[in-house]
Amino acid sequence: MSEAAPALEVAHVSHSFGARVALSDVSITVGRGRFVALLGPNGAGKTTLFSLITRLYNNRHGRVAIFGHPLDREPSRALARLGVVFQARTLDTDLTVAQNLLYHAALHGIPRAAAKARIAVLLDRVGLADRCADKVRTLSGGQSRRIEIARALVHHPSLLLLDEPTVGLDLESRADIVAIIRALVREEGLSVLWATHIFEEIAADDDAVVLHRGRIVARGRAGGIGEADETLADAFRRLVAEPVRAAA
Structure with missing residues (x-):
C-alpha cells in the first residue's frame, strides 16, 4: 500500500441490473482528509455506488481501492478502513x-x-x-x-461513507450532523464521501461530483461547478435537465 494512495479510488466502475445500466464508467477519488460531496437526484446511482464500495454488490467492471487496498484482492484490509452510514x-x-x-x-x-x-x-x-x-x-x-x-x-475507520444522512431531519438536526462530520474531517483527518441532494450542506471549497443517470456529469470544487453567476443549485438543475454527457 502506498502512503500516497487516496482514501478512496473508484476507477471506471460500471454496474447493471439485467438490461438496466445503473452506473456507467464512474470514476471518483476521495483524497485523504477531504470532504467530497456526491450530488445526484433520486435514481442517479448513488446508493448503487455505495453498495459496490461496501461489497454489498459484487463489482465486475472497474476498480475500487481504499487507501491503496484493492477491494477485489484485499477486501478485509480495504473494508477495515471503512465506516458507513x-x-x-x-x-x-x-x-x-x-x-x-x-x-x-x-x-x-x-x-x-x-x-x-x-x-x-x-x-x-x-x-x-x-x-x-x-x-x-x-x-x-x-x-x-x-x-x-x-x-x-x-x-x-479512516474513510466514512454517508448516504443521504440528513434526509427527513429538521434543520437543526441536519446542521448538527453536518457539524459533527466536518469537525471529524478538520480535527482528525477523516476522509468523507457524503451523498446528498441538499445544497446547503456543501461548502464552496468541498470537492463535488454530480452523478446523473449513472454517469458523472460534473466534478470539481463545489464553488466552481456552475457557469458564471450560477449557484451550485442552479448548476445542478441545469446538469440533470440536459442530455447525459460524461464529465472530463
Whole structure:
C-alpha cells in the first residue's frame, strides 16, 4: 500500500441490473482528509455506488481501492478502513444505545473493555453521552442518526461513507450532523464521501461530483461547478435537465 494512495479510488466502475445500466464508467477519488460531496437526484446511482464500495454488490467492471487496498484482492484490509452510514435506518430499536454499539464492536473483534472506552468517547463526541442506557426507540430521528455515526466510527475507520444522512431531519438536526462530520474531517483527518441532494450542506471549497443517470456529469470544487453567476443549485438543475454527457 502506498502512503500516497487516496482514501478512496473508484476507477471506471460500471454496474447493471439485467438490461438496466445503473452506473456507467464512474470514476471518483476521495483524497485523504477531504470532504467530497456526491450530488445526484433520486435514481442517479448513488446508493448503487455505495453498495459496490461496501461489497454489498459484487463489482465486475472497474476498480475500487481504499487507501491503496484493492477491494477485489484485499477486501478485509480495504473494508477495515471503512465506516458507513446508509440511508436506511439500521439500529435495533429494541436494544439500548450501548447494546447496539457493543454488538457492532464485537463484529469487528474489539475486546469489550476497549469497546466500552471507545463508545464512551464517541457518544461524548456526538453529544449523546447521557443516552447510553436508553433504548433506541426513545431517540429522535436526529439522535438516532448521531448514534449511527458513532457506530460507524467504533472500529477507527479512516474513510466514512454517508448516504443521504440528513434526509427527513429538521434543520437543526441536519446542521448538527453536518457539524459533527466536518469537525471529524478538520480535527482528525477523516476522509468523507457524503451523498446528498441538499445544497446547503456543501461548502464552496468541498470537492463535488454530480452523478446523473449513472454517469458523472460534473466534478470539481463545489464553488466552481456552475457557469458564471450560477449557484451550485442552479448548476445542478441545469446538469440533470440536459442530455447525459460524461464529465472530463
